[in-house]
Amino acid sequence: MAGALAVFNAATSRFPESADIRLGLAGLLWQTGESEQAEQLLREWLAAHPADASMALLLASLLREHGRLTAVGEVLLSAFANGAHDVDTVIRAVETLDDYGRPNEALTICENAMAADDDDPRLHAYAGMLGIQLGQFERTRAHYARALQQEPAAVEWNIPLGLAGLQRYEDASHPDFSFFRDVLARSDITAYTRRSTLFALGKAHDDVGDYASAATYFRQANAMGHAHASWSRKLWKRNIQARLAAAKPTVSLPAPTDWTPIFVVGVPRSGTTLVAKRLADHAGVRNRGELGWLQVWEERLSHKSPLHAAALEEAARSLEMQLRQDDGDASWIIDKQPLNLLRVDLIMALWPNARIVHCQRNARDTALSLWTQPFHDQAHDYAYDFGDIDAVIRGCRQLAELWQARYPQAFRSIAYEQLVCEPDACIDALRDWLGMPLQSTAQPTDVQSVIATASAWQARQPVYTRSAGRWVHYAPYLPELLDIPGH
Incomplete structure (x- = not known):
């Protein structure tokens, strides 16, 4: 060279x-x-x-x-x-x-x-x-x-x-x-x-x-x-079981003192875009959308056994650059990649002060929303089949229960149905939990909202409740919905 x-x-x-x-x-x-x-x-x-x-x-x-x-x-x-x-x-x-x-x-x-x-x-x-x-x-x-x-x-x-x-x-x-x-x-x-x-x-x-x-x-x-889907239900279940069986990481880094990473997670179409957008109305918050860097670093670190602090430090430095970027000194940074729900152990090892906002929605409504939404990423090929969707929802719920028990101070669930009925109260409660001053709720005028997900139109409208219980309209035509737990 x-x-x-x-x-x-x-x-x-x-x-x-x-x-x-x-x-x-x-x-x-x-x-x-x-x-x-x-x-x-x-x-x-x-x-x-x-x-x-x-x-x-x-x-x-x-x-x-x-x-x-x-x-x-x-x-x-x-x-x-x-x-x-x-x-x-x-x-x-x-x-x-x-x-x-x-x-x-x-x-x-x-x-x-x-x-x-x-x-x-x-x-x-x-x-x-x-x-x-x-x-x-x-x-x-x-x-x-x-x-x-x-x-x-x-x-x-x-x-x-x-x-x-x-x-x-x-x-x-x-x-x-x-x-x-x-x-x-x-x-x-x-x-x-x-x-x-x-x-x-x-x-x-x-x-x-x-x-x-x-x-x-x-x-x-x-x-x-x-x-033409390439998604495997068997591989998904193996992945979930492996994560459920894995021990809590024994290595973690010191928590940063000047910023807090926030990960908004859950099954896709469970309200993650809405939650991230509403939180980002706060002047001290930046919403980075759905970043893919955490998955990249998880794959890199998987080849390092045992995991040492030096490897975590390298990952944390790189990820911090992608999260904080160069557009100011925000105190709270949001990554709303929903399936970072799989990586909460890694998140907490990298940033012990991180906060995980878990969005949960009625399973039938979630399944219907996924099934009626086209995705361009093969990672979401499960969304073409109700049986595959059901497996994803069940796996995510199992992981959420584990993370809630393992990191009770850092993990908080929010119900979609409550969010759309009482949006201001729900978001204020989240901000209080995150330590955000409630009086500062306006973004700088030069920050324009960017929504690159399927919710680009919906998330900009006033919060509405019509999507709660939507599955009932489809039950006569989609009997498969009734095979999914009704909660």
Whole structure:
């Protein structure tokens, strides 16, 4: 590696204006742990060549590794404001920012490109997807309409599902109903688009109270998904049993004194998005959404036996960067990845001051909500089958009982039904338990709510109770629901 560095340094001196050599040297420095030198090299180049997208994207990746997501947004916004780029390069930047949880900057780059007369339908489709996360529902509809007007094949870009999530339909005369049926009548769409459009049409009929039709469309969609699902009920049960049987970790780190990690967990569709959003209304809180870093580190640490404090310290440093980031000095940081419920032992070993908010909902309502919601991640392939869903719910409840007994001071359950009936009282009680001053309940005006989950529309509406007991409407059409415990 030292030899390669010497070669690149020599080449850089000889060819100082070679972007490829500079890019290679920066990448090599990063690989060898010289991140500061790599960053300096990239920033120097960008100061002289501010529109160099390749350099900006490499710098963005480096910054992201260190949790500097605000800096990522600044770097890419600057690069894409300083020159024209082809649409593929713009899309690469947009996808990078979206993957890194920066939809505001991604949408700005999209809209800047379109304002510069790049009317590519793909940009409109991306702008629509990002607009959903940011709550810009009317603008999203306009972007989707423009994409479909330009390119009939745009229907393959998740547009039916996106449209269905923009509102609650009031009656079946809405033109989206006809649009969804027209899509399903086409013979040239992919199986994925057919399945997602069936979910969209099911959701539309659910909105207007036509539960018989909704059940029919949802059943067709789930049958298609289940036919290709890779999820294993047997492996899930083994995983749960192994976690239940595992001893409490014997190694733990000192608790940080200046911040508190909060993990909002539970079976997906049990209210985690709503709880995290309401808690994050507090000025001292940041909601990071559904991070995947804890699972990554759990897998890495699983290869270290016995587990030593040094390995935990490395994990804690890395995870803290991703949680705290570079957007202020919040005292409470939320990770609302629901299935971090599996990793409470690891959480408590890393941060003994962590708090686990466990969301629990009526099992039949949870099962129905999962079954009627399309997921893009294979990790949720269980949601196509009520038997698999039942296994997930039972396993999660077993773990919740274990964690409650093992960490009674750090683990607190909240019932979805109580939350939607008495939202202010429930959230105030949680804030009191978390040690948040109740009088400070307003986020800074520059913090925009981002919701990248299936609850993007619902979580922005006033809290309602119509989803509590929703399963009763479907019981005549989905008898499988009655095989799931009714509590």
